[in-house]
Amino acid sequence: MTIKAGFFIFDEMQLLDFAAPYDEFCSTPEIEVSLIGESLKPITTTSGLSFAPDHDISTILPLDVLCIPGGNGVNQFLNNEPVLEFFRQEAKETRFLTSVCTGSLILGASGLLKGRKATTHWSAMEFLPIFGAIPVEERVVVDGHIITAGGITAGIDFGLVIIAKLLGQETAKKTQLLMQYDPEPPFDCGTPEKAPKALVEQLQRENSTDERKKIIRKWQEKHGF
Structure with missing residues (x-):
C-alpha cells in the first residue's frame, strides 16, 4: 500500500518544520512524498536552502496527508484567497x-480550525482564538482529520504520529529507532514555562509579531471579526 503525502512549501519557510517530517516520511518505504507550491517557482527557506515544488495549487492531489510547515513566510498567505x-x-x-x-495560521485563515483544538509555536498561540480555534499547549494535537504540531522540533513527534495513524505503531517505532530519536536536550528551557523570563522576553523583542498582527487584523476586518 502506497501512502501519498504532500507538503506545501514556500519562501521563508522554516526548514526544520518541513525537513523533520519530510525525512521521516521518506525513510518509510510505504510513503510517497510530493512538494506543492503556490507556483512551480523554486522556493528559498529561512536558512537559504532552495528547491522546487513538484506541483502547484492548480492541481488538487488525492493525498492521505497534506502538511503546511511554518515560518515567517506564512504571513503572505493569510489573506491570499487562491491559496x-x-x-x-x-x-x-x-x-x-x-x-x-505557524503553518496552523494558514489552516486558521482558511476557516478550517473553527471550533477545533489546535496548537502552534508558543509565540503564535495568541492568534489561534482569532480564527475560532481552541488553543492547546501540546506537542501534537489531533482533532478529527485536522492534526497540528507545536513549534519547529515538534515536527519530529508529528511525523511519527502521522506514520502511526497511517501505517501502525510498529512502523512508526521502526522509523523512530532508525532516526535514533531519543532526545536528551542539554538545557531544560524549550518552552516559555521552563525558560528564564528574561530569555523569553528577549526573544519576544527580537522576533516581533507586529507585522503578523497587522496582517491578521486585516483578515479580521475582511471576515467581520
Missing part, C-alpha cells in the same frame, strides 16, 4: 490535513 481556497478544497479530499508550527 486558502486550495486548502479548503484539499480538506474535502485529504485524509489528514495538518500543520507544523
Whole structure:
C-alpha cells in the first residue's frame, strides 16, 4: 500500500518544520512524498536552502496527508484567497490535513480550525482564538482529520504520529529507532514555562509579531471579526 503525502512549501519557510517530517516520511518505504507550491517557482527557506515544488495549487492531489510547515513566510498567505481556497478544497479530499508550527495560521485563515483544538509555536498561540480555534499547549494535537504540531522540533513527534495513524505503531517505532530519536536536550528551557523570563522576553523583542498582527487584523476586518 502506497501512502501519498504532500507538503506545501514556500519562501521563508522554516526548514526544520518541513525537513523533520519530510525525512521521516521518506525513510518509510510505504510513503510517497510530493512538494506543492503556490507556483512551480523554486522556493528559498529561512536558512537559504532552495528547491522546487513538484506541483502547484492548480492541481488538487488525492493525498492521505497534506502538511503546511511554518515560518515567517506564512504571513503572505493569510489573506491570499487562491491559496486558502486550495486548502479548503484539499480538506474535502485529504485524509489528514495538518500543520507544523505557524503553518496552523494558514489552516486558521482558511476557516478550517473553527471550533477545533489546535496548537502552534508558543509565540503564535495568541492568534489561534482569532480564527475560532481552541488553543492547546501540546506537542501534537489531533482533532478529527485536522492534526497540528507545536513549534519547529515538534515536527519530529508529528511525523511519527502521522506514520502511526497511517501505517501502525510498529512502523512508526521502526522509523523512530532508525532516526535514533531519543532526545536528551542539554538545557531544560524549550518552552516559555521552563525558560528564564528574561530569555523569553528577549526573544519576544527580537522576533516581533507586529507585522503578523497587522496582517491578521486585516483578515479580521475582511471576515467581520
